[in-house]
C-alpha cells in the first residue's frame with residue numbers, strides 16, 4: 001500500500017508544481033461551456049428542451065476529465081525519456097502497483113479538474129438537482145477518470161515516443177468526445193450516429209452524470225453504471241498487462 | 249569465493265544484431281569487477297539483463313543463486329543500480345527522490361530517514377536536499393543517483409559508467425567511498441567505465457567485451473602479461489583494436505582475434 005501511496009503522492013507533487021498546466025487544462029472545456037452553453041441556450045429552449053446550460057454541464061465535466069486523462073500516458077513517455085521509469089521497473093515492487101499508483105494519481109487530477117469545472121458552472125448559474133447526488137457524481141467522475149488514465153497509461157507503456165503517442169490519442173479523443181452525446185441529446189439523431197454513440201463508453205459516463213446532476217437520462221443510470229464498470233475493469237486490466245511487459 | 253553473479257551462455261539479440269553473444273562469467277562475493285569494452289560492445293545490455301530490465305534471448309543468469317529471469321521479484325531485492333543514463337525525477341527534490349526509493353524497497357520509515365541523511369551527506373548534497381533535482385548540475389545528479397543506489401543496502405551494486413561527467417575530485421571521492429563499502433559491508437561491485445585507470449586501480453578483476461563477445465578476463469596484471477604490454481590501456485587496445493567501432497576485420501584485427509582465442513581459452 002505504501003508503494004501505491006508514494007507513487008500517487010509523486011504525481012500529486014508534480015501536479016502541484018506544474019503551475020500553469022493546472023490552469024490551462026480547464027480553459028478549453030471552460031470555453032466550450034461558455035461559448036456553447038450561452039450560444040445555443042436560446043435555440044435549445046425554443047425547441048422545448050429546457051436549458052442548454054443545464055444540459056451541457058455534465059458533458060463539459062466529462063470532457064474535462066476525458067482530455068486530462070487520455071493524455072495522461074504522456075507522463076509515462078516522459079518517465080521513459082527522462083529515465084525515471086527504469087527506477088520503478090527494477091524496484092522489487094509489482095508492476096501492477098507501479099501502474100496503479102501512477103494511474104490513481106492521474107485519476108485524482110482528473111476528478112479535481114472536473115470539480116473545478118463544476119464549481120465554475122455553479123458560479124455561472126448551473127442548478128444542481130440534488131446535492132446528495134453530487135457524491136454519486138464524484139464516484140462516476142472517478143470511474144471515468146481512472147478508466148481513461150489506465151487506457152492512456154497502457155498506450156504509454158507500449159509506445160516509446162511522443163509523436164506516436166499523440167497520434168494515437170488524438171485519433172481517439174475527437175470521435176470519443178463528439179460521438180458521445182456530451183454536447184447534444186441522443187434521442188433525435190440519425191440512426192448511424194446513435195449506433196456509434198451507443199458503443200462509445202463515454203456516452204454512458206456522460207449519461208450517468210446527467211442522471212445524477214440534472215436528473216435526465218437516455219440509457220438509465222443502472223445501464224450506465226454497468227457499462228462504466230465493465231469498461232473500467234477492461235481498461236485497468238489492459239494497462240496492467242501492458243505494464244508487466246514493459247522493458248526499458 | 250562463492251559466485252554471487254553467474255552468467256551462463258547469455259545471448260541478447262536485437263533483430264539480427266547480437267548485442268551480447270554467448271557470454272559466460274562469474275563474479276565472487278565481495279569482488280570489485282570491472283566490465284570494459286568499446287562503445288556498443290554490449291556492457292549496458294549485459295547490465296540491463298542482470299538487473300531484470302531486459303530478458304536474455306538465451307542463457308541463464310543468477311544473482312546470489314536466484315534466477316534473474318524466473319525469480320525477478322527476489323532478484324530485484326539483491327542489487328542496487330546506477331544506470332548509464334539519468335533516472336531521477338527532476339520534478340521532485342533530492343530528498344523526495346531518495347524517499348521514494350526507500351519506500352519502493354520496503355525500507356522502514358525510521359531506518360530510511362537515517363540512511364538517507366547519512367548518504368546524502370556523504371555525497372555532499374545535504375544542504376541541497378530540498379531543491380528540485382532538475383536544477384542540479386550533471387555531477388550533482390550523478391552523486392545523488394549513487395547515493396540512491398546504495399540506500400537499501402544492496403548486496404551487489406551495478407554501476408554503469410558511474411563517473412561519466414564527474415570531475416577528478418568527485419571521482420576520487422566516489423571510488424574511495426565505494427571501496428570502503430566494499431571492504432566494510434562486503435558489497436560486490438560490478439562497474440563499467442571508459443577510464444581505464446579507474447579499472448586498473450580499483451578492480452580485483454577485469455572482463456573485456458567487444459562486439460558482444462567476452463575477449464578477455466583476469467586481473468589487470470594478468471591482462472598486461474597476456475598481451476605483453478605494460479599498462480591496462482595498451483592491453484585494452486591490443487585486445488579490442490584501436491579502431492573506432494563497426495569496422496570490418498583488417499589484418500591487424502585477425503591477429504587480435506588470435507590473441508583473444510588464446511586468452512579466453514586459457
Ligand SMILES: Nc1ncnc2c1ncn2[C@@H]1O[C@H](COP(=O)(O)OP(=O)(O)OP(=O)(O)O)[C@@H](O)[C@H]1O
Nearest residue numbers: 262265267285286287288289290291292293294332
Ligand atoms: N533496445 C535496443 N534495440 C536495438 N539495439 C540495441 C538496443 N539496446 C542496445 N542495442 C544495441 O546493442 C549494442 C550494445 O549496446 P550497449 O548499450 O550494451 O553498449 P555499451 O557497451 O553499453 O556501449 P557504451 O559504452 O556506448 O555505453 C549496440 O550496438 C546497440 O546499438
Ligand SMILES: [Mg+2]
Nearest residue numbers: 291292293332
Ligand atoms: Mg553502455
